[in-house]
Amino acid sequence: MSPPPAIFWLTRDFRFSDNAALAAAARGPVLAVFFIDRLLMAQGAASRWRLERGLRAFDAELRRRSGQGVLILRGEPDQLLPGLAAALDAAKVHQSDWPAPEMRVLQARVDAALQVGGRRLVLHPGHLLIHPRLVRTKTGGSYRVYTPFARTLRGIGPDQPGASAPERITQAAPPAKGLALENLNLAPDLHGGRAVLDRHAVPAGEAAALARLDAFLDRVTDYETRRDRTDLEATSGLSEHLALGEISPRSLWALARARGRDTPAASAGVEKFLSELIWREFAWHLLIEFPQMASAPWRPEWRDFPWQGDSDQAEAWRRAETGIPLIDAGLREMRVTGRMHNRVRMVVASWLTKHLLTDWRLGLAHFQDSLSDWDPAANAMNWQWVAGCGPDASPFFRIFNPETQAERHDPAGRYRQLWLETRAADYRATLPRSQRALPPARVTLEAGRQRALDAYASFRQTTGAQE
Numbered sequence: 001m002s003p004p005p006a007i008f009w010l011t012r013d014f015r016f017s018d019n020a021a022l023a024a025a026a027r028g029p030v031l032a033v034f035f036i037d038r039l040l041m042a043q044g045a046a047s048r049w050r051l052e053r054g055l056r057a058f059d060a061e062l063r064r065r066s067g068q069g070v071l072i073l074r075g076e077p078d079q080l081l082p083g084l085a086a087a088l089d090a091a092k093v094h095q096s097d098w099p100a101p102e103m104r105v106l107q108a109r110v111d112a113a114l115q116v117g118g119r120r121l122v123l124h125p126g127h128l129l130i131h132p133r134l135v136r137t138k139t140g141g142s143y144r145v146y147t148p149f150a151r152t153l154r155g156i157g158p159d160q161p162g163a164s165a166p167e168r169i170t171q172a173a174p175p176a177k178g179l180a181l182e183n184l185n186l187a188p189d190l191h192g193g194r195a196v197l198d199r200h201a202v203p204a205g206e207a208a209a210l211a212r213l214d215a216f217l218d219r220v221t222d223y224e225t226r227r228d229r230t231d232l233e234a235t236s237g238l239s240e241h242l243a244l245g246e247i248s249p250r251s252l253w254a255l256a257r258a259r260g261r262d263t264p265a266a267s268a269g270v271e272k273f274l275s276e277l278i279w280r281e282f283a284w285h286l287l288i289e290f291p292q293m294a295s296a297p298w299r300p301e302w303r304d305f306p307w308q309g310d311s312d313q314a315e316a317w318r319r320a321e322t323g324i325p326l327i328d329a330g331l332r333e334m335r336v337t338g339r340m341h342n343r344v345r346m347v348v349a350s351w352l353t354k355h356l357l358t359d360w361r362l363g364l365a366h367f368q369d370s371l372s373d374w375d376p377a378a379n380a381m382n383w384q385w386v387a388g389c390g391p392d393a394s395p396f397f398r399i400f401n402p403e404t405q406a407e408r409h410d411p412a413g414r415y416r417q418l419w420l421e422t423r424a425a426d427y428r429a430t431l432p433r434s435q436r437a438l439p440p441a442r443v444t445l446e447a448g449r450q451r452a453l454d455a456y457a458s459f460r461q462t463t464g465a466q467e
């Protein structure tokens with residue numbers, strides 16, 4: 001008997017290898033469908049822009065394998081999938097699980113809607129290294145500290161990569177007319193910034209992710225010692241591919257480990273890289289356990305911290321006009337490319353939350369709108385880590401000094417020069433035509449630091465909050 005038709009609901013798994021959902025759906029005739037829905041449009045502009053590029057790359061490869069592209073529909077999956085499944089007589093809709101809290105709600109709605117017609121939604125793992133329920137403390141609880149979490153995960157070992165999609169795929173004829181990929185423009189709110197991002201984009205898609213991994217593994221020996229250098233290309237640059245599932249963390253782990261085994265000189269760099277992948281995993285573990293982490297302090301006592309709301313100074317930070325070279329350079333890099341070096345992310349976040357005492361959620365929202373590698377778990381965990389209110393966080397009194405950070409991690413000033421001078425015109429091209437002038441900055445390095453420490457001391461005194 002030939003396998004029954006099925007639907008592959010494409011969300012954030014733009015790859016063909018280690019894609020168990022696509023492999024399961026493609027056993028028989030499959031329809032690959034993507035929705036422009038409320039959840040997608042609530043994402044930030046840069047990540048929608050990047051997603052569109054990923055969708056194009058996936059669509060091109062699907063056409064090569066099946067002669068037909070992705071069916072793109074505007075609307076809500078719980079309203080549209082039951083009708084599509086009925087028209088195809090597909091009993092199952094397969095999806096790679098993206099365990100973000102909002103997606104969980106949508107998945108439940110889709111499954112309920114499908115069940116009315118006797119059909120169901122089947123979720124497949126692949127976004128994480130290992131099922132989060134397997135990494136537990138001795139008493140069965142969830143981890144709140146990275147180091148023991150990492151130890152337990154390494155002890156169990158991540159899952160092996162799962163099934164890959166076949167080289168030849170038979171697609172079912174779409175029962176509805178889809179939108180044309182060429183005219184999508186998923187991020188109209190970028191205005192002139194879109195052309196700038198296009199100019200600085202790195203190639204999207206699974207083949208590009210694998211090529212990037214390969215190039216990175218050739219220089220992984222230096223990763224441990226040079227990854228904080230903002231002026232060098234020392235890190236992998238894989239976060240945007242991971243955010244869209246153009247490569248799975250399980251495949252990354254397996255390929256990097258193999259390189260470490262074959263090339264002993266690379267093994268220290270590889271192990272450091274794997275521990276960064278575990279930070280990503282830890283962030284997801286936390287978000288799954290504490291979905292409120294994306295909008296509320298992970299440590300409840302921090303609800304009472306006297307954060308300041310939006311202000312001219314926060315606006316100057318968003319506009320990359322703080323007057324502090326490393327900070328303005330990083331914020332401009334993000335505006336022009338959708339990327340920002342990890343070290344600089346920490347420094348700009350520290351400036352906003354400590355020197356400017358501004359609520360970390362304002363920074364989180366700006367990053368969400370501006371990062372092409374936006375990831376709800378990594379973004380929330382890291383903002384809370386810098387602000388001091390997160391799990392296993394950097395203590396509040398650890399305040400990055402942007403000048404010493406610049407001396408250490410951009411010793412010849414090349415990174416600052418690139419973003420403040422060489423690419424200044426690109427940055428200006430992303431700005432709206434008319435902008436209200438801002439008053440000059442009032443916070444100096446030392447005064448801002450002292451104000452933050454005073455606010456923290458009085459907060460600890462009144463609430464008894466622990467470091």
Ligand SMILES: Cc1cc2nc3c(=O)[nH]c(=O)nc-3n(C[C@H](O)[C@H](O)[C@H](O)COP(=O)(O)OP(=O)(O)OC[C@H]3O[C@@H](n4cnc5c(N)ncnc54)[C@H](O)[C@@H]3O)c2cc1C
Nearest residue numbers: 235236237238239276277280342345373374375378379382
């Ligand atoms: C305030 C702030 C916000 C951030 N927001 C995001 C975000 O929205 N999306 C995102 O992917 N990363 C975020 N990060 C983490 C980190 O900055 C990026 O993952 C990293 O810069 C990506 O570059 P890379 O791929 O070259 O990293 P590499 O150094 O090559 O690391 C390999 C992979 O490990 C993971 N990783 C590395 N560092 C971290 C970390 N601190 N937390 C979680 N995972 C990590 C990423 O998946 C990364 O691709 C944030 C960090 C800070 C300080």
